[in-house]
Amino acid sequence: MSDQGHFEKPEPERTGPYRQFFRPGPLGGTGQATARPSNGSGDPGWTGVVERSVEAGYRIVDEQLRFGQEVAERLSSGLTGVAGPGAVGGLEQMAMRMMRSTLDLAGLWVEMMSSVPATMGSWMAQAAPVGGTAASGGVDQGPALSIESSRPVEVSFDLEPRWRSASLAVQPLRSATQETALQGIELETADDGRLRLRLVVPDELPGGVYTGAIFDPRTGVGRGTLTVRVG
Amino acid sequence: MRAAAVRESAAPPSGGAAPGPALVREVLEEYGALTREALEGYLPSLEPKRYLYDLLADYPRRGGKMMRPSICIAAGRAFGARLDEVVGSAAAIELLHNALLIHDDIEDLSMERRGKPALHVLHGVPIALNVGDALSLMSLRPLIENRWSIGPRLALAILEETDRMARESAEGQAIELGWIRDNVVDLDDADYFRMILKKTCWLAAIHPARVGAIIGSRGALGTDRFVRFGFFLGASFQIHDDVLNLTGDHGRYGKEIAGDLWEGKRTLILIHLLRSATREERARVRRVLAPTRERRDGDDVAWLAERVEHYDAVGYARQVAHGFAGAALHEFDRELGRLPESRDKGFLRALATWMFERTR
Numbered sequence: 381m382s383d384q385g386h387f388e389k390p391e392p393e394r395t396g397p398y399r400q401f402f403r404p405g406p407l408g409g410t411g412q413a414t415a416r417p418s419n420g421s422g423d424p425g426w427t428g429v430v431e432r433s434v435e436a437g438y439r440i441v442d443e444q445l446r447f448g449q450e451v452a453e454r455l456s457s458g459l460t461g462v463a464g465p466g467a468v469g470g471l472e473q474m475a476m477r478m479m480r481s482t483l484d485l486a487g488l489w490v491e492m493m494s495s496v497p498a499t500m501g502s503w504m505a506q507a508a509p510v511g512g513t514a515a516s517g518g519v520d521q522g523p524a525l526s527i528e529s530s531r532p533v534e535v536s537f538d539l540e541p542r543w544r545s546a547s548l549a550v551q552p553l554r555s556a557t558q559e560t561a562l563q564g565i566e567l568e569t570a571d572d573g574r575l576r577l578r579l580v581v582p583d584e585l586p587g588g589v590y591t592g593a594i595f596d597p598r599t600g601v602g603r604g605t606l607t608v609r610v611g
Numbered sequence: 612m613r614a615a616a617v618r619e620s621a622a623p624p625s626g627g628a629a630p631g632p633a634l635v636r637e638v639l640e641e642y643g644a645l646t647r648e649a650l651e652g653y654l655p656s657l658e659p660k661r662y663l664y665d666l667l668a669d670y671p672r673r674g675g676k677m678m679r680p681s682i683c684i685a686a687g688r689a690f691g692a693r694l695d696e697v698v699g700s701a702a703a704i705e706l707l708h709n710a711l712l713i714h715d716d717i718e719d720l721s722m723e724r725r726g727k728p729a730l731h732v733l734h735g736v737p738i739a740l741n742v743g744d745a746l747s748l749m750s751l752r753p754l755i756e757n758r759w760s761i762g763p764r765l766a767l768a769i770l771e772e773t774d775r776m777a778r779e780s781a782e783g784q785a786i787e788l789g790w791i792r793d794n795v796v797d798l799d800d801a802d803y804f805r806m807i808l809k810k811t812c813w814l815a816a817i818h819p820a821r822v823g824a825i826i827g828s829r830g831a832l833g834t835d836r837f838v839r840f841g842f843f844l845g846a847s848f849q850i851h852d853d854v855l856n857l858t859g860d861h862g863r864y865g866k867e868i869a870g871d872l873w874e875g876k877r878t879l880i881l882i883h884l885l886r887s888a889t890r891e892e893r894a895r896v897r898r899v900l901a902p903t904r905e906r907r908d909g910d911d912v913a914w915l916a917e918r919v920e921h922y923d924a925v926g927y928a929r930q931v932a933h934g935f936a937g938a939a940l941h942e943f944d945r946e947l948g949r950l951p952e953s954r955d956k957g958f959l960r961a962l963a964t965w966m967f968e969r970t971r
Binding site: 429431438439440441444445448449494540 | 938
């Protein structure tokens with residue numbers, strides 16, 4: 381009672397709505413027989429369950445992300461024995477890791493490795509014996525090759541499989557450093573439906589890398605590229 | 612490719628577009644059909660058909676929800692990818708998902724899948740295992756062929772993502788199988804969330820969204836992107852699936868009702884029951900879960916179901932799932948809020964609430 385004889389309401393413990401239902405400690409507690417949680421919205425039980433669960437969800441995702449970052453850092457600094465030094469040091473290394481680990485599993489991978497020349501190195505079709513003629517089809521459904529050359533030759537063939545039975549032609553191959561073009565390349569479909577590439581490397585052709593487009597002669601649309609490295 | 616049949620992604624969702632749940636159903640049907648068409652191209656019709664190739668097509672043709680490939684395509688298109696750039700990856704995700712289902716059904720001793728007997732029930736464990744192996748290897752083919760549609764750099768980035776997802780999924784499955792084998796019951800909700808982050812969320816949501824977004828953004832996607840969104844979406848999906856397992860209509864759900872209790876799965880529902888039960892009840896739950904599925908008693912499983920109902924463990928799980936859906940919406944705004952409105956963006960947003968409408 382106040383000095384004037386009036387009753388006064390005590391100061392409230394809080395003046396705002398009660399919103400904090402989170403209880404520290406293990407989510408949901410352990411070993412306690414609990415009453416049924418009610419389903420009504422605005423009920424502290426309902427809100428508390430959601431709040432604690434979402435908080436735990438964020439905590440776990442963040443744990444996972446931190447762990448992933450730590451692993452990535454270890455891998456990139458070469459401190460782990462899992463993948464070896466420089467494990468994430470570039471696409472070529474990654475591709476080589478993949479090739480090593482998966483070649484045993486399926487021949488599928490062979491094709492992948494053999495047909496991503498821009499990133500993972502050329503599809504090494506054939507190094508022609510000196511003064512000889514070589515014929516090879518490579519390891520997959522790539523074209524059959526017929527090469528006449530007195531020098532070592534490396535052929536890189538970038539052509540989507542679905543075009544490998546189409547009627548195609550090859551432009552004269554040009555070099556960035558030489559005036560002379562490598563001409564007279566024949567591309568034809570053999571009786572077995574396989575593409576056959578005939579290549580004659582003149583003795584007078586300077587060594588270097590020669591590149592040209594493979595195209596559909598009926599429409600002029602490019603279908604791939606052919607690169608020849610002459611030693 | 613039926614790209615012409617696909618609606619223009621850039622069209623805003625307003626102005627006659629289907630509302631959330633209807634939009635989800637519409638997009639799932641449309642992208643699901645495109646994925647199935649692409650997927651069929653990777654299922655050869657060779658010999659031995661009876662023991663392998665016919666069986667490869669069994670689960671994919673039973674008609675799943677196609678949520679995973681649809682997330683991949685929608686995320687890709689929302690970020691600006693063309694359909695032909697993402698549909699191969701979507702097909703790979705669905706192929707791998709079906710391969711893992713075959714193995715999961717064996718590991719969990721599940722009897723049904725998509726309304727029919729599980730593959731190992733029909734053909735025996737050795738043949739089903741081999742079909743699962745073959746299907747998982749075949750899921751690599753579209754990823755290899757990605758080099759023609761998105762180039763070798765992005766194709767390798769998607770392979771890296773697939774490697775990451777496969778490890779996470781295997782770890783999650785291992786954790787769950789280990790809990791069952793060792794009859795682990797001292798678990799809390801955080802343990803469960805950690806397990807489903809790996810077992811479910813990576814393949815169900817994080818991976819498809821990341822793959823699509825990587826293709827659409829031409830590789831300009833941080834390593835953390837979509838992990839939180841995918842976790843909350845995938846976890847909400849998994850918890851609702853656990854609820855359906857106990858409360859669903861068998862004809863629609865397509866799996867054995869209460870199969871999780873028979874299999875001793877450590878679901879959020881079971882963990883809540885263990886937490887709420889008396890000391891004596893908890894001891895009995897532990898005894899009931901100790902034997903393998905074949906030796907579990909039907910009366911014991913009925914008692915578990917009754918205790919689940921008594922402690923409203925399903926209601927508890929529903930609340931958590933709804934909360935996670937809300938968190939997924941929050942993360943959606945963080946991840947995709949700045950992208951222009953599109954039908955695909957609307958689909959991804961609406962997925963969070965569609966989860967609770969589904970009955971299978």
